[in-house]
Amino acid sequence: MTEVIERQVVRAVPSAANGAADILTDEALGFVAELHRHFDARRRGLLAARIERQMRFDAGELPDFPEETRHIRESDWRVGPIPADLTDRRVEITGPTNAKMVINALNSGAKMFMADFEDATSPVWDELIQGQVNLRNRWLGRLDYTDPDSGKHYALGADPAVLLVRPRGWHLTERHVTVDGEPVAGALLDFGLYLWHCARASLDAGSGPYFYLPKLESRHEAALWDDIFVYAEQRLGLPRGTIKVTVLIETLPAAFEMDEILHALRANIVGLNCGRWDYIFSYIKRLGRSPDRLTPDRSAMTMDKAFLAAYSLRLVATCHRRGAYAMGGMSAFIPVKGDDAANAAALAKVRADKLREVTNGHDGTWVAHPALVPVAMEAFAAMPGPNQLSRIPDRIPGRDEMLELHSGVRTEAGARENIRVAVQYIAAWIGGRGAVPLYNLMEDAATAEICRAQLWQWLRFEAAFDDGRRFSLDLFDEWLAEELAALGDLPNLKPAARLLHDLVTTQEFEEFLTLPAYRLLQ
Ligand SMILES: CC(=O)SCCNC(=O)CCNC(=O)[C@H](O)C(C)(C)COP(=O)(O)OP(=O)(O)OC[C@H]1O[C@@H](n2cnc3c(N)ncnc32)[C@H](O)[C@@H]1OP(=O)(O)O
Numbered sequence: 001m002t003e004v005i006e007r008q009v010v011r012a013v014p015s016a017a018n019g020a021a022d023i024l025t026d027e028a029l030g031f032v033a034e035l036h037r038h039f040d041a042r043r044r045g046l047l048a049a050r051i052e053r054q055m056r057f058d059a060g061e062l063p064d065f066p067e068e069t070r071h072i073r074e075s076d077w078r079v080g081p082i083p084a085d086l087t088d089r090r091v092e093i094t095g096p097t098n099a100k101m102v103i104n105a106l107n108s109g110a111k112m113f114m115a116d117f118e119d120a121t122s123p124v125w126d127e128l129i130q131g132q133v134n135l136r137n138r139w140l141g142r143l144d145y146t147d148p149d150s151g152k153h154y155a156l157g158a159d160p161a162v163l164l165v166r167p168r169g170w171h172l173t174e175r176h177v178t179v180d181g182e183p184v185a186g187a188l189l190d191f192g193l194y195l196w197h198c199a200r201a202s203l204d205a206g207s208g209p210y211f212y213l214p215k216l217e218s219r220h221e222a223a224l225w226d227d228i229f230v231y232a233e234q235r236l237g238l239p240r241g242t243i244k245v246t247v248l249i250e251t252l253p254a255a256f257e258m259d260e261i262l263h264a265l266r267a268n269i270v271g272l273n274c275g276r277w278d279y280i281f282s283y284i285k286r287l288g289r290s291p292d293r294l295t296p297d298r299s300a301m302t303m304d305k306a307f308l309a310a311y312s313l314r315l316v317a318t319c320h321r322r323g324a325y326a327m328g329g330m331s332a333f334i335p336v337k338g339d340d341a342a343n344a345a346a347l348a349k350v351r352a353d354k355l356r357e358v359t360n361g362h363d364g365t366w367v368a369h370p371a372l373v374p375v376a377m378e379a380f381a382a383m384p385g386p387n388q389l390s391r392i393p394d395r396i397p398g399r400d401e402m403l404e405l406h407s408g409v410r411t412e413a414g415a416r417e418n419i420r421v422a423v424q425y426i427a428a429w430i431g432g433r434g435a436v437p438l439y440n441l442m443e444d445a446a447t448a449e450i451c452r453a454q455l456w457q458w459l460r461f462e463a464a465f466d467d468g469r470r471f472s473l474d475l476f477d478e479w480l481a482e483e484l485a486a487l488g489d490l491p492n493l494k495p496a497a498r499l500l501h502d503l504v505t506t507q508e509f510e511e512f513l514t515l516p517a518y519r520l521l522q
């Protein structure tokens with residue numbers, strides 16, 4: 001007799017989130033386990049393919065439009081139908097999934113709210129599950145919150161924004177849920193739990209299961225999501241194409257496969273988004289071993305120039321040709337408290353950014369804070385209607401423009417800012433906060449990645465500063481020590497500083513800072 005050993009086990013660490021039992025049900029976890037068993041080996045294979053590709057970039061290869069998919073780029077096809085409540089996306093607010101911010105975002109006056117398990121979230125287990133509870137409560141009509149400190153009560157208003165959910169990227173695993181002894185992908189957990197609990201409820205409310213997909217690097221990664229959607233829709237008895245997604249184009253390799261990504265996901269996709277901060281990070285990461293790709297100060301890399309301007313224009317042209325929305329991105333300027341002049345200057349910068357986007361043909365944009373919704377709304381009032389899908393830019397940037405490096409200087413101030421921001425952001429992340437205001441800017445995982453990636457790149461090539469000095473390990477150590485001393489006794493600063501030091505001085509560039517940081521998360 002053959003003995004069959006039952007090894008297929010799904011285990012979840014209990015969560016103290018209020019309402020966790022309604023989320024971590026056997027059925028929902030069973031669905032996540034199915035996703036894991038069907039798709040996780042492919043996810044891991046695609047992550048390995050990123051590293052193989054990196055080796056080719058390190059050897060001098062540059063990204064290009066793939067020859068083997070020329071027929072996709074050159075033939076006529078369009079993405080599938082777009083639901084009525086996704087046709088006016090002129091302003092989208094983003095933010096973490098705690099109840100207060102979810103309610104504030106849904107009530108902000110923005111058309112859409114992207115509830116974020118990625119750049120704006122530190123994946124603390126109870127917070128992740130509380131986020132799922134909050135999003136489910138939105139569809140069950142019972143989302144409210146009372147601030148224990150202020151006593152202020154928060155409840156959903158009459159005309160909430162349309163809800164979209166951003167699961168984690170492919171790279172992060174979630175150690176609190178294992179299937180057959182392996183940790184599940186954060187992406188599959190965030191996606192699977194939300195879909196399981198909210199697909200029907202959101203459809204019944206006249207909306208649907210809508211997602212943003214972050215940090216994709218290729219058409220193959222898009223095809224994996226497509227297969228997941230086919231499986232999930234069938235499993236939940238949903239018509240094909242019910243799930244609707246917007247893909248962030250926020251890696252350099254993906255920008256050379258925008259048509260292919262739209263094509264792979266054409267049953268489910270409604271648009272692409274310019275995730276500018278991760279895009280800058282990706283440019284440095286993927287090309288960072290070439291001495292002729294040394295980037296200037298972070299603040300010098302603006303959307304109106306070089307590779308950033310080129311990719312956003314190409315994204316608009318690509319999307320509109322396929323009937324897909326071309327979403328803009330996030331200005332990092334946020335309101336400044338207690339300084340009217342500085343506040344006015346920050347709002348003016350956001351306004352200018354949104355005017356550039358609407359002028360270039362984007363159909364909508366992102367804001368980081370409720371006070372910026374009116375600013376972006378006003379700028380996007382320049383559109384002839386709820387979108388400008390019919391507008392195809394007459395100039396489509398090609399490969400050279402897409403790779404053009406920003407000009408500008410590297411300064412001690414820029415290096416010190418990178419150190420200050422990265423170390424404080426990592427400390428906040430280890431402490432459970434994924435988005436923080438620092439020096440009047442919104443900082444999140446993507447903006448902090450730029451800081452540490454630049455420091456790594458500059459150190460590797462002993463980059464020259466505007467004052468003639470060259471960056472060195474001695475200078476880095478000296479400036480890190482001085483910045484830490486100036487910051488004083490902030491929580492988690494020591495482990496954050498150790499991690500930053502490792503990330504900057506390592507020979508092998510770490511793919512994501514959140515991977516080692518996750519090991520420090522309680
Ligand atoms: C690169 C990218 O991926 S961008 C997308 C990911 N990043 C994000 O989503 C960042 C979103 N923004 C934020 O998290 C916050 O705005 C921060 C951290 C930058 C600043 O937060 P705070 O310092 O708390 O802002 P501030 O004190 O001005 O907030 C005022 C009010 O607005 C609320 N608020 C601020 N930002 C948001 C937001 N994005 N969504 C909902 N409510 C918000 C606050 O909760 C607060 O509410 P209250 O008055 O009821 O207490």
Ligand SMILES: O=CC(=O)O
Nearest residue numbers: 275276277278446
């Ligand atoms: O996710 C957005 C980005 O800019 O990164």
Ligand SMILES: [Mg+2]
Nearest residue numbers: 119275278446
């Ligand atoms: Mg991003």
